[in-house]
Amino acid sequence: MRVGLMTREYPPNVYGGAGVHVEYLSRELAKKIDVEVHCWGKQLSDEGNLHVRGAEPWSLLTEGKQEKFQAALEALSLNLAQMKPLAGIDIVHTHTWYVSMAGFLAKKLFGVPFVLTTHSLEPLRAWKAEQLGSGYAMSLWMERTAVLDADAIIAVSKGTKEDILLAYPEVKAERIHVIYNGIDLKEYQKTAETTALTQYGVDPNVPYVLFVGRITRQKGVTHLVEAIRYLPKNTQVVLCAGAPDTPEIAAEMREKVEEAKAFNPKVVWIEKMVTKPEVIQLYSNAAVFCCPSVYEPFGIINLEAMACRAPVVASATGGILEVVVDGVTGHLVPFDQDPVTKFPSKPEKFARDLAAKVSDLLENPEKAKRFGEAGRKRVEETFSWSAIADQTIELYRQLMKASNK
Template sequence: MRVGLLTREFPPDVYGGAGVHVEFLARELRPLVDLEVHCWGEASQRERGHGVVRHRPWSALDGANDALRTFSVDLAMVAALEGRELVHSHTWYANLAGHLAKTLYGVPHVLTAHSLEPLRPWKAEQLGGGYALSSWAERTAVESADAVIAVSAAMRQDILDCYPALDAARVHVVHNGIDTELYRPDPATDALRRVGLDPARPYVLFVGRITRQKGVPQLLRAVRDIDPAAQVVLCAGAPDTPEIDREFRELHEELSRVRDGVHWIPKMLPRPEVVQLLTHAAVFVCPSVYEPLGIVNLEAMACGTPVVASRVGGIPEVVVDGETGLLVDADADFEAGLTRALDRVLADPVAARRMGEAGRARAVGEFGWDAIARRTAALYADVLGQA
């Protein structure tokens, strides 16, 4: 089975959950299918021989709207996909490539929805008129795909709500996964010392992009009032727009004036250092206002850390309220609810340890990438059998 996997992000250029998903899915799919990954980046002849083909936006579009530059990458991908029996696209950045390959070569198109453009209106800040183009590309690809994979049951319902013309029988739930060998408790603390953390004080940890989707402004306001003994660690970078970047910096400065122990890490840390930070955090916080699943919660759980997260999207399918962490309603009381939940975990280290152990067990037992790859390959076979 010759499969083309289409994505924007692929190592070493991974900055979000979709990129993490594709990285590990590709690794586990390789023994099961003849896999060729098409992604963004500078082309490498060596990688082409190892099943990775990188494409960059056309130089004639340098400085143009990002949606147009994305479409140029999609066209380059399509031209390189001849001979593949099935294509599988991830995110709107590659969906159009999947749709055009289906149309040009007459092969099935499987699409994994990691998020939905109609549910992210703030993307208009980032893309301007390009948001209309990204929305068009996603709708066209979703409604025409032979199969659509939702990363959670909540995401499946969102897909059907946003795209009612889509046949529900073509939408399948295959959860995101976690490598519990890479993400596991690490007793080392050298990464903490490099960041400047006080090992004698507990800390609240956030890891994510600076975007409205991740609820970063709400978090910065919520942690003002948590236990003053706790440190706050923000592994936050890649702002979507200058506006959200400026808002983050202003809120960070305000927070740093009213409490000590605030640490902002704006760069992407190597995975081993992130694992250390996750391991030793008193609590991990995920304040997303929209989240189809949230791989980062699985990463924290796999490291044995309790999670405080918003009760949105697919997060309740990962974080079991009162067992592996606490869920907070993303309503008018959201910020105060985050404060209360974080203080509750910080105040009871014994219960926090118990939730962390339960989270690790759940990550290992329910979300292994090997099983997810097998389910994905089985879906490929079903789709090819129906073609």
């Protein structure tokens, strides 16, 4: 069996949870079957059963100016260009809307089964119009076309399965298979190393609250920044936040951080996506990890933090509800959502509630330690990549068997 994994992100070009998922899934699958990873970028490598093939989209600059819709057009162009190297695969498996049409076209052209993993859903991310402009209509169309045609849809959580049925009521529930994200338990382990902390200006002797993620509406980082004013005075807060979706949200983030620093000078903003060893150090030494996402189909960063024994305070939404156990591995913070944007309808209350739960763990280090140990145990028992790869291969086999009837 030879599977074609389609993805925008692949190491070293990983900036989000979907890229992390494909990185580890491909590695684990390659222990048992042949895997071709088709990604964006100039990549070409062969290591055992794992074959990586990168490609570049068409250059679509308009009179020297980059339009917001360019990302959507580039995605479609690359999906078309990837058809030729897919001729030798037995099954195609796509990750995110950026490559969804590659799966749709491969099924039509080569007659192979098509699996689609949803890491998020475009209809539930109305703020993407800010990032993609008029290209948002194209991303909606590409995802919808692929979702309705896929032979099987993998949801990364039970909550995501419910979201799929809500966004695409035409999809039959039996076509949706829940297979969680995973974590490399050997790689993500608590460490006492603090060189990365001092390198980025974090005081390892002062407890700190940590955020890790992209600067995007979805991740809710600005709500955590707003919460800083409600935390105990001079709480050290580390914002490991880079890769802003748009110049507008980058400017908004900068303004809010400067406001927070005016009354709390112990805010450290690491304005880039750090390396894996560095982020493991940040997780390992954090007093509290905070995930304030307003939309999160799974939330792999919570797994990473839990694996490093960090207690978690996270918004009570989406797949987070299936990862973080309230009162056991951390605190969940519910909030009222706007039905269209998914943003908190009462943002100040959400910020205050986040601060209250974070403050509880800062003021109760024994509870925080207990939550951290329970988080590691939960990750070990439920989220290993080997089990996830086995479930995925079994789904491939079922689809190939059905297609050969």
